Amino acid sequence: MGARSLVVLLFLMLILSFSSAYQGKKKQYKPCKQMVLYFHDVLYNGQNAANATSAIVGAPQWGNLTILADKFHFGNVVVFDDPITLDNNFHSKPVGRAQGMYIYDTKNTFTSWLGFTFVLNSTDFQGTLNFMGADPIMVKTRDITVVSGTGDFFMHRGIATIMTDAFEGDVYFRLRVDIKLYECW
Amino acid sequence: MGARSLVVLLFLMLILSFSSAYQGKKKQYKPCKQMVLYFHDVLYNGQNAANATSAIVGAPQWGNLTILADKFHFGNVVVFDDPITLDNNFHSKPVGRAQGMYIYDTKNTFTSWLGFTFVLNSTDFQGTLNFMGADPIMVKTRDITVVSGTGDFFMHRGIATIMTDAFEGDVYFRLRVDIKLYECW
C-alpha cells in the first residue's frame, strides 16, 4: 500500500469516526434506557385517612382541603407519596414510591403541572428520577421530562410519556409512565 | 503535492475539526435556538374571576387567598395559566400558555421562585419548555434556567433572561422572556 492510499484510508476513517461520534452524542433519538412503570394515587377526602396516598394542601379562595375545587380544580395543590408498580395492579408489590406534588392549573379544562421524584428500590433499579412538566390530562398520551437522576440514574435525562390508565371519580387514578432516557452516563 | 505536505494538511484539518467539535459540544456560548416571548399574569383578587389567569393558593399564617400578604408577600404561592404572546400586547393572539407556579420567598424584598412550563402551540413551535429558578424581581434583568423540553424542544436546555415589562399594582404583570437554548438535539 502506497503512502497516498494510506492517506486516503486515513481520511475516510476520520470522517467515519467523526460522524459516529456525532450520532452517539447529540442526535441519539434511540433511548439508552427504557422502562414502563405505573403509579397509583388515592386522594384524601376526609374519610379515607388509612388508604389515602395524597392530600390537598393548597386551594384557591373558592376551594377547601377535602374536595377538589370547582373550575376544573384550578389552584388545587396536592402532595403525594404513591406506590409504583411494574403492572397496573394496585396490589402488586411496589418497586418504589412516586413522591412530590401536582397542581391543577387551568380554569377551563383539566390540566396539571407536575414536579415529583420516582424513588426506586427494586432488584432492577436503585436510584431516583426527577420529573417536571405540564400534563394536559384529557390528551391520551402526553410527554413530560426527566430532568435528572441519582444512583443508577446518575446524570440521566429523558422523556416520560404518561397515560391515564384508570380514573375513578376524584378519589383514584393510575398513571402509566413510559420512561425513555436519552442521556445515560 | 508530495506526501509530506499532504500529512501537514491532514494534521491541520485534524486540529481544525477537533476545535470545532469542541466548540460545538461543550463550550458553545452562542445559542443554538433563541426566541423572545411575553406572558401576562392577572391575579385573582376576589372580584375578577372571569379575567384572572392566576390565583393565590398558599399563604403564610398572616395572609389570605385574595390579597398578597404583608412582608413582601413572603410565603404566597400562586398557581397560573397565563397567555403567551409574541409581542407585549395582552390582546395579541396567544401562541401558548405559561403554566405552573410562583412563590414569593423573601421577607425584606420582592423575590420569587419559579417553576413553570411554556406550552407552545403555534406555526413556529410545537412543544414545551420547562423553567426553574430564583427571580430577584427588583433587578432589571435576571437569569433563570430552561431545564428541559419536549416536542420541538426535545432534550433542550438553556437560559431565560426575564424582565418585568409592565406592572400594575398587585393585579397585573407582564414578563418579557428572552430564551436562549445552548443545548439543542
Place this chain on the structure above:
Amino acid sequence: MGARSLVVLLFLMLILSFSSAYQGKKKQYKPCKQMVLYFHDVLYNGQNAANATSAIVGAPQWGNLTILADKFHFGNVVVFDDPITLDNNFHSKPVGRAQGMYIYDTKNTFTSWLGFTFVLNSTDFQGTLNFMGADPIMVKTRDITVVSGTGDFFMHRGIATIMTDAFEGDVYFRLRVDIKLYECW
C-alpha cells in the same frame, strides 16, 4: 518505519482518542467543580417572626400554619429564604441564600421533596444553582440533583449530597450540602 507499522500505530492512536473522548464526555465520574456549603432554616411558629427564615404555607386538612402537622408532617408546604454559610456556624457571614420550598410528603416517616435555588454572591462564586429531588430525611446522607445553573454555573449539572448537620425540634435545622458538578461549561 514501514507502511504496515504506520497503520498499526495509527489504529492504536484512533482507539486511544476514542476512549479518551468517551471518558471526557460521558463517563466523567470525577467532579469538574466541588464545594461544601451549609444552610440554616428557622421555621416560623407564630412567635418568632423576626428570626424566622421559613414559613408553613400549605397544610393538609388536619394541619395549620404555625405547627407542623401530625402524621410526619405529611402535606406541609414550607417556603424558605435561608442563609448559606461556608461553615456550620449560623452567625457566619452568609455567602448567599437558599430560596424555594420543601414539602413533607410521607405519612409514616420523615421524607421531604425539595425544589430550591442557591443564590450565591461571594468572592468565590457569583451565580445560581437549582436543586430538585426527594430527601429521605432519616437517612444519614442522601443525594439530590443539581439540574441547572446561571452565572458561574451556566449550564452546569450534578449531584448534591445532603446531611442533616443539626436539628432542634421543629424550629431549626441545618443542612450540609456537598455539591459535586459533573457537567461544567
